[in-house]
Amino acid sequence: MEYNLADLFESVVDVVPDREALVYLDHPGTGAERRLTYAELDAAANRIGHHLLDSGVRPGEHLGLHLYNGVEYLQTVLGCLKARIVPVNVNYRYVEEELVHLYRDADLVALVFDAEFTDRVAAALPRVQKVRHLVRVGAGGSLGVPFARAEAAGSPERGFPDRSGDDQFIIYTGGTTGMPKGVMWRQEDLFFSGLGGGAPTGEPVKKPQELAERVAAGGSGITFFPTPPLMHGTSTLTAFIGFDFGQRVVLHRKFVPEEVLRTIEKERVTSMSVVGDAMLRPLIDALAGPLKGTDCSSLFSVSSSGAIMSETVRRQFLALVPHVMLLNNFGSSESGFNGTATDDSGPERGFRIRVNPRTRVVDPATHETVAVGEVGRIAQCGHVPLGYYNDPAKTAETFFEKDGERWVLLGDMATVDEEGVVTVLGRGSQCINTGGEKVYPEEVEQALKSHPDVYDALVAGVPDAKWGNHVAAVVQVREGARRPTLADIQTHCRDRLAGYKIPRQLVITDSIRRSPSGKADYRWARDVAVAADG
Numbered sequence: 001m002e003y004n005l006a007d008l009f010e011s012v013v014d015v016v017p018d019r020e021a022l023v024y025l026d027h028p029g030t031g032a033e034r035r036l037t038y039a040e041l042d043a044a045a046n047r048i049g050h051h052l053l054d055s056g057v058r059p060g061e062h063l064g065l066h067l068y069n070g071v072e073y074l075q076t077v078l079g080c081l082k083a084r085i086v087p088v089n090v091n092y093r094y095v096e097e098e099l100v101h102l103y104r105d106a107d108l109v110a111l112v113f114d115a116e117f118t119d120r121v122a123a124a125l126p127r128v129q130k131v132r133h134l135v136r137v138g139a140g141g142s143l144g145v146p147f148a149r150a151e152a153a154g155s156p157e158r159g160f161p162d163r164s165g166d167d168q169f170i171i172y173t174g175g176t177t178g179m180p181k182g183v184m185w186r187q188e189d190l191f192f193s194g195l196g197g198g199a200p201t202g203e204p205v206k207k208p209q210e211l212a213e214r215v216a217a218g219g220s221g222i223t224f225f226p227t228p229p230l231m232h233g234t235s236t237l238t239a240f241i242g243f244d245f246g247q248r249v250v251l252h253r254k255f256v257p258e259e260v261l262r263t264i265e266k267e268r269v270t271s272m273s274v275v276g277d278a279m280l281r282p283l284i285d286a287l288a289g290p291l292k293g294t295d296c297s298s299l300f301s302v303s304s305s306g307a308i309m310s311e312t313v314r315r316q317f318l319a320l321v322p323h324v325m326l327l328n329n330f331g332s333s334e335s336g337f338n339g340t341a342t343d344d345s346g347p348e349r350g351f352r353i354r355v356n357p358r359t360r361v362v363d364p365a366t367h368e369t370v371a372v373g374e375v376g377r378i379a380q381c382g383h384v385p386l387g388y389y390n391d392p393a394k395t396a397e398t399f400f401e402k403d404g405e406r407w408v409l410l411g412d413m414a415t416v417d418e419e420g421v422v423t424v425l426g427r428g429s430q431c432i433n434t435g436g437e438k439v440y441p442e443e444v445e446q447a448l449k450s451h452p453d454v455y456d457a458l459v460a461g462v463p464d465a466k467w468g469n470h471v472a473a474v475v476q477v478r479e480g481a482r483r484p485t486l487a488d489i490q491t492h493c494r495d496r497l498a499g500y501k502i503p504r505q506l507v508i509t510d511s512i513r514r515s516p517s518g519k520a521d522y523r524w525a526r527d528v529a530v531a532a533d534g
Contacts (some may be wrong), residue, residue, distance in 0.1 A: 001208045002156050002163070002164055002188065002208060003187065003188035003191045003192075003208050004081070004163040004164060004165050004167055004187050004188070004208075005071060005081050005187045005190070005191065005240065006078065006081035006160075006163055006213075007083045007115050007163055007208065008191070008198075008211050008244065009078060009081075009210070009240075009243055010040070010042065010158065011209070011211060011212035012083075012211065012212055012243060012244065012246050013039060013041075013474065014044040014141035014198060015173075015212045015215055015216040015245045015246070016038055016215060016216070016220075016246045017037065017038050017039035017042075017290060018037050018038070018039065019035055019037060019038055019220055019246060019248075020035060020036075020038075020042045020220075020248050021034070021037055021038040021040075021243065021248065021249065022034075022036045022041055022071060022074065022248070022249050022251070023248060023251075023267060023286070024034050024069075024070060024071045024250075024251045024253075025171065025248070025250070025253070025259070026070070026253060027158050027253070034071055034127075036071065037218055038246070041074075041078070042078075042158075043081055043156040043157075043231045044071070044075045044151065044156075044195035045075050045078035045079040046079070046082060046154065046155060046156050046158055046160075047079070047151045047152070047153075047154035047155065047156050047481050048075055048076055048139075048147075048154055049078075049079035049080065049082040049083035049085075049154065049160065050079075050083070050154035050155045050159075050225075050318060051079075051082055051135075051150045051153050051154035052085055052110065052133070052154075053085075054154065055110075055145075055150075056132070056133065056134050056152065057083075057085055057109060057110045057133055058085075059083060059085060059161070060084065060085075060086065060168075060175045061085055061086065061090065061107075061109045061110070062085075062086045062088050062106050062107050062109060062110075063076075063080055063085050063086065063087055063108065063109070063110040063111065063112065064088045064089075064102075064103065064106065064108045064111045064112070065087060065088065065089055065101075065108070065112055065114070065231065066079065066090040066092060066111060066113035066117055066121065066343045067090075067092065067112060067113065067114045067137060067230070067231070067441040068115065068116075068229070068253050068254060069091060069229060069230050069235075069251045069252060069253050069254070070137065070141050070251065070253060071251075072137045072147055072249075072293065073111065074230070074234075074236075074239055074249075074294070076081075076405045077236065080199060081104060081163075081167070081169070081187075082158070082160050082163075083160055084160070084161065084163055084167055085110075086167075086168045086170055087169065087170070088106045088108060088170045088172060088182065088232075089104060089170075089171060089232075089233065089236070089323075090111075090172070090231060090233045091172070091180070091231055091515070092111075092114070092161035092229070092231060093118060093515065094120075095120065095124045095325050096120060096124050096177075098127060098180075099120060099121070099124040099337055100124045100127045101179055102172060102180055102243060103124060103125075103128040103130075103131060104127075104128055105179075105180075105182065105389070105390050106170065106182055106352060106389065106390075107130055107173065107389075107390070107447070108128070108130060108131050108184060109130050109131060109132055109133065110131065110132070110133040110134070110135070111131055111133075111134050112134075112147070112195070112453045113134070113135075113137065113144070113387070114136075114137050114138055115137060115139060115140040115141050116136035116140070117138050118136070118140065118143050119142040121134075121142055121143065122318050123138060123259040124172075125530050126505065130179075131146075134140045135147055135150050135449050136435060137438070141530070145301075150168065155342055159412050163185075163525075164282070165186060165187055165191075166186050166187075166188070167183055167186075167187050167190030168185065168186065168187070168386075169187055169190050170182045170183065170184055170185070170389055171233040172333075173184045173233065173332070173333035173334070180260075181388045181389075181391060181394060182388060182391075183334050183385045183388060183389075184385050184386040184387055184388065184389050184391035185244070185385045185386070186386060188383070189383040189384060189385065190237075190336065190383075192204060192336075192382075192383040193335065193336030193337065193380075193382075193383040193384065194233075194331075194336035194337065195240055195241050195244055195336075196239060196241065196337065196487050198210070198214065198244050198398045199214075199280070200241060206326045211244060215244075215246035215253075217246065218245075218368065220246070220247060220248070221247075221249070221270070222242070222245060222247040222270045222271065222272070222316050223247065223248045223249075223250055223267055223268060223269045223298075224238060224239065224241065224242035224247060224248070224249045224250070224269075224270070224272070224273075225249075225250045225260075225263065225264070225271065225272040226238040226239055226249070226251070226272075226273045226400070227252065227255050227260055227272060227273060227279060227414065228255065228273065228274065228275045228279065228306075228388035229271065229470075230251075230256075232275070232306065232331050232515075232519075233332075234275075234284050234305040235273065236307075237336075237392050238273045240253075242273050248267075248407075250263060250267050250269060253463045256456045257278060257279075257282035257285070257286040257493045258286045258290060258291055259339070260272075260283060261283065261286055261287060261291045261294045261296070262291070263294045264294070264298065264299055265294050265296065265297050265298075265498075267335060268298040269298060269299055270298055270299065270301075271299075271301045271302075271303070272299060272301070272302050272303075273302075273303050273304070273305065274302060274304050275305065275307050275519065276304050276306065276307025276308055276309055276310075277307070277308075277309060277310050277449060277456060277467035278307065278456065278512075278514050279304075280302070280304070280309050280313050280314075280317055281313055281395065281456065283317070283457065284313065284316050284317050284320065286299075287317075287320045287321070288320060292332075296321045296324070297323070298369060299321060299323075299324050300324065300325060301324065301325040301326075301327060302317070302324055302327070303326075303327040303328075303329050304323070304326075304328055304329060305316045305329045305330075305393060306519050307340070307514075307519055307520065308328045308351055308367065308446075309326060309328055309345035309440070310344075310346075310422075310445075310449040310450070311362075311446065311450065312373045312449050313449065315325050316383065317517055319415075320398040321508055324468075326352075327340050327341075327486060328340065328351070329341075329381065330351075330353045332410055332423065334384070334385055334408050334410060335359075335378075335380045335384065335408055336380075336383070337356070337379060337420070337519055337522065338353070338355050338356060338378065338501045339353040339354050339355035339356055339359060340353060341356060342352050342354060342421060346372070346446065349423075350423040350425070350443060351422070351423065351442065351443075351446075352421050352422070352423050352424075353421070353422050354420075354422075355378075355422050356380075358380050358381050358382045358383075359378060359379070359380045359422070360376075360378075360379050360380075360381070361376040361377065361378055361379070361414045361416045361422055362376050362379045362409070362417065363377075363378045364379060366410060366411070367379070369399060370415075370416070371429045372415075372416060372417060372418055373415055373416075374415065375413055375414070375415055375425065376411045376413070376414065376415070377409055377410060377411070377412065377413055377428065378408065378412045378413075378416070378422065378424070379408060379409045379412050380401070380405050380407065380408050380410070381405045381406065381407045382406070384399070384406050384407065384408040385399070385408065386399075387399050396411075404429065409519075410424065411427050411428050411429055411439065412424050412425070412427055412428070413426060413428050413431065414426040414518070424442075425440040425442075425443070425507055426440030426441055426443065427440075427441040428520050430460075432459075432460070432461035432469050432471055432501045433461070433468055433469055434461070434467045434468060434469050434470055434500055435467040435468065435469060435500060436465070436468075437498075437501075438498040439461075439471055439500065441458065441459035441460065441461075441499065441522065443497070443519075444459040444471060444473070444493070444497060444501055444503065445457050445458065447492070447496040447497050448473055448475065448489065448491050448492075448493070449502075450492075450496070451484065451488075451489065451490075451492045452479065453477055453478055453484050454473075454475055454476070454477065454482075454484070454510040455477060455479070455481075456476040456511075457473055457474065457475045457476070457480040457512065457520065458474045458512055458521075458525035458527050459471060459472065459473055459474070459525070460472050460474065460522055460525040460526035462505060462526070462529045462530050462533050463525065463530070464504075470504040470505060470530035471501060471502065471503045471504055471505070472503060472504070472505040472506075472507065472526075472533070473489060473505065473506050473507070473530075474507045474509055474510055474512065474529055475489070475507065475509070475520070475526050476509055476511055476512045476527045477508060479520065483504070483508060484502075485506070486503070486505070488508040489503055489506055490502050492501065505532070505533060506531060507528055507529055507532045509528060512525075513525075519529045
């Protein structure tokens, strides 16, 4: 047995086969649901894995998952891993051109897609030569093999060839500032960097067999609830963390704040994951309004990855659910988990994180660790990806070797203090150069969100004849609040930010555009600000 995700899952199944593994609420609020034990989920994954092999998909080939959340998503990922087929996430918001790029770039030979996306898939396929097998989830259309038929055709038994920790798992990332890139992970590396080695808050396992031993020795009672889309890598990894603990995972098809709260109460959810303010704010609005009084006493932790929960929003949530631990986790598709924000992170002190021992702030040119207070880029060594699929140039820019170890150089600019606490300044690619000074959007956004009338905000740089670029704030106003002026915003920010960081332009918009997982769309924000400035 190796550090292979399918091997590890099967080892857990064998010690807790009758324990509930997955609860799926198909249409929240209607009562429709599916519940699978570990043995039932294992058999279901075996069926789809065997169907794919029987249909001519070979080990090492790539299969795309173009799906909303559901049993079929995790079932297919597990089936792929069992059959040594490489699963590839597909952003379901992509339109035809983006899908053509991803299908081609990832060399997909098979696709499992939601029937709702049939038209988009059908439009893209004529320009994609390698896709030769399609499986359709849900009713509607005739494209592909119905998932139920594919599942029924496959054997429920295991009977797969031996697997390896070198088997790959590809996570496609990006798309808001450029075309998506496929991050190639060895499964052993992903297990330790993305899943915490079987114990994200404790000591990682020292041998593969130890995972099942820990599950057998422990009990049940933890319920994980990843609320963002599974096509966002963090949500899939959160589900796998739940499986590694031998615990229960709850899913909704889509994020509906009121139904999320009802599920927390009904299923006694313990640990919920979100993506920043974009998901936490609607939960606050529901909990303070129509869902006031919902029993959230089972909830122990709420964690965010991909976007931070601002200090203002955290305070609002804790006023309603005071016993919960709020965790701003920091990581990426290229590094897995790097660390968690300190309690004093906020507009005044910045986004401060205590990083794991494998994370450093380095000079991007020399790869040497920077001195205290100097600006560098965050890097991680050890269990890191192999590189970007089909992109050797970008791989060479991002991944390097030093002192006999593999490293990944992230895009986040940061400093480190005497205690080793890292302050994340923001993505270098989003940094605004105004009058020779550098402004990182995330810092300004934190200050904006603390304004009582601001519901959400993004910050972008707009070309400026005098300053090179000026700081522009694109703001969504809280429902029922008054519309702030630029002067109001500037006065609010003046006590929180240096003068050069204060927005010189304000654009009010009906809503802030983010990905389904809550990540900021900075390209959209810049276009909106530039159009308004013109």
